[in-house]
Amino acid sequence: MTRYLARARLRRDASVAALAPLLLPGEDSERALASHRLAWSLMPPDAGAERDFLWREEGPGQFMLLAARAPAPSALFDVDFQPFEPVLAAGDRLHFVLRANPTVARRVPGQRGARDDVVMHALHALPGKRQGGRDAARPEVIVREGTAWLLRLGQRHGFAPDPARLAVDGYNVLRIPRAGGAQPIRLATLDYQGVLTVTDPAAFLSGLAAGFGRGRAFGCGLMLIRRAGAA
Secondary structure: OOEEEEEEEEOOOHHHHOOHHHHOOOOHHHHHHHHHHHHHHOOOOOOOOOOOEEEEEEEOOEEEEEEOOOOOOOOOEEEEEEEEOOOOOOOOEEEEEEEEEOEEEOOOOOOOOOEEEHHHHHHHHOOOOOHHHHHHHHHHHHHHHHHHHHHHHHHHHOEEEOHHHOEEEEEEEEEEOOHHHOOOEEEEEEEEEEEEEEOOHHHHHHHHHHOOOEOHHHOOOOEEEEEOOOO
């Protein structure tokens, strides 16, 4: 199935610029919810459609989307898009960027499906560490656990990241508001960039289309790729 890769930028004309503070709140968690709604607005209206696109925020008012349908004309955004039909073979090397919500299953008696983000899960497992010690260990844990999660992901989805050329940072915890005073959604994100080798083209392309990891409704899971030179 053909998919479409789109870049959307909030228009700079005066009427849209005046709305920008309302459309894109400055606080990260509120902006994640607002961006979720703006991303939906870029899709053709279809009351019965489930989410069939991935998106990520590139900067204030700037989004990348990978969608099963071409984006709709927008009064708020300038939108450029093109078919996304990469032809890949085993052994191909690609530069990539990915914002992900890396999680691990947590055992809770009487519950199913409980999950922690990999960083917090590892920090709480550190023996004898108080909060100050956990804060000091956090940078190392982010790299170690973030890398391990991506390597496991690659084994399932047909790619092998190069640990020597991998950057893992940007650990950010969002608490996204929900209607009716319900408990906020807790979403921890990590930013990855590096080089990977395709090991199973069909599995990798399927993963690209579906998105990697959780939190896809809130801007996680979209991997952007481009060809890498020889090693």
